[in-house]
Amino acid sequence: MIPIDDSPIVRDGKSLILAMDHGLEHGPVDFEDVPEKLDPSTVFETATHDAVTAMAVQKGIAEGYYPSYEDDVNLLLKLNGTSNLWMGEPDSAVNCSVDYAAELGADALGFTVYGGSNHEIEMVEEFRDAQEKGREYDLPMVMWSYPRGQGLKNDTKPSTISYATRLALELGADIAKVKYPGSKDAMAHAVQCAGDMKVVMSGGSKTSDYEFLSTVEAVIDAGAKGLAVGRNVWQREDPTRLLDALEQVIYEEKTADAALEATE
Ligand code: FBP
Numbered sequence: 001m002i003p004i005d006d007s008p009i010v011r012d013g014k015s016l017i018l019a020m021d022h023g024l025e026h027g028p029v030d031f032e033d034v035p036e037k038l039d040p041s042t043v044f045e046t047a048t049h050d051a052v053t054a055m056a057v058q059k060g061i062a063e064g065y066y067p068s069y070e071d072d073v074n075l076l077l078k079l080n081g082t083s084n085l086w087m088g089e090p091d092s093a094v095n096c097s098v099d100y101a102a103e104l105g106a107d108a109l110g111f112t113v114y115g116g117s118n119h120e121i122e123m124v125e126e127f128r129d130a131q132e133k134g135r136e137y138d139l140p141m142v143m144w145s146y147p148r149g150q151g152l153k154n155d156t157k158p159s160t161i162s163y164a165t166r167l168a169l170e171l172g173a174d175i176a177k178v179k180y181p182g183s184k185d186a187m188a189h190a191v192q193c194a195g196d197m198k199v200v201m202s203g204g205s206k207t208s209d210y211e212f213l214s215t216v217e218a219v220i221d222a223g224a225k226g227l228a229v230g231r232n233v234w235q236r237e238d239p240t241r242l243l244d245a246l247e248q249v250i251y252e253e254k255t256a257d258a259a260l261e262a263t264e
Pocket of ligand 1: 019020021022025026144202203204205228229230231232
């Protein structure tokens with residue numbers, strides 16, 4: 001890991017990335033309870049909140065919507081992604097080049113690597129090309145480090161998540177985005193395996209305000225540097241209120257209880 005200026009997507013050493021690539025990764029099903037969020041502008045509006053350090057989207061959403069938000073939102077361009085229609089061994093198509101991401105105004109890059117997949121070798125080679133090209137533009141690289149594939153029965157067990165952060169460090173990511181391994185101790189070990197590289201937690205499917213904030217509290221206590229979250233924010237009726245609370249837990253290191261009380 002070479003020192004890179006990650007300040008465009010970091011505030012006080014922490015990060016809260018709002019992810020909205022679900023239309024590709026999961027399909028319209030994720031928007032069933034919040035059909036208004038099918039309009040990407042609504043989520044870009046949410047991303048103008050001070051707590052949000054970047055918005056992660058695919059190329060088509062960046063092309064169509066980012067020009068209206070470039071003064072208020074930092075762009076994290078996700079370079080690869082695959083639909084839920086794909087039934088093969090985990091893999092992710094490279095949908096955007098680093099040159100084009102830079103042209104679109106990206107402040108950072110995102111790339112999924114499925115360690116353990118039968119396609120790991122090709123994915124890592126594609127990551128290499130993107131990471132090295134990103135260095136030429138000084139664009140920090142966030143790795144969605146999601147070990148999965150036919151050899152992996154449980155993709156959130158502690159040893160797997162520790163391997164995910166280590167893999168990201170060794171391959172040259174600046175931030176690793178990993179699933180929650182189930183406990184603060186397990187997250188602390190995953191953070192330790194990452195050396196000086198930042199680790200952020202991936203949000204997961206929507207839970208209650210308290211459950212989600214308590215997990216974020218544990219993750220911050222464990223030494224992780226924030227979140228890259230989608231559904232737990234924009235699937236809520238009032239995403240701004242949750243972002244107000246997340247701002248307190250992530251940047252001010254308040255407890256979930258205190259943050260909820262302060263934002264009632
Ligand atoms: P969530 O917070 O909604 O889980 O989003 C994080 C994310 O990594 C998205 O960027 C992506 O669309 C999705 O999760 C992929 O999750 P999975 O591959 O586990 O279905």
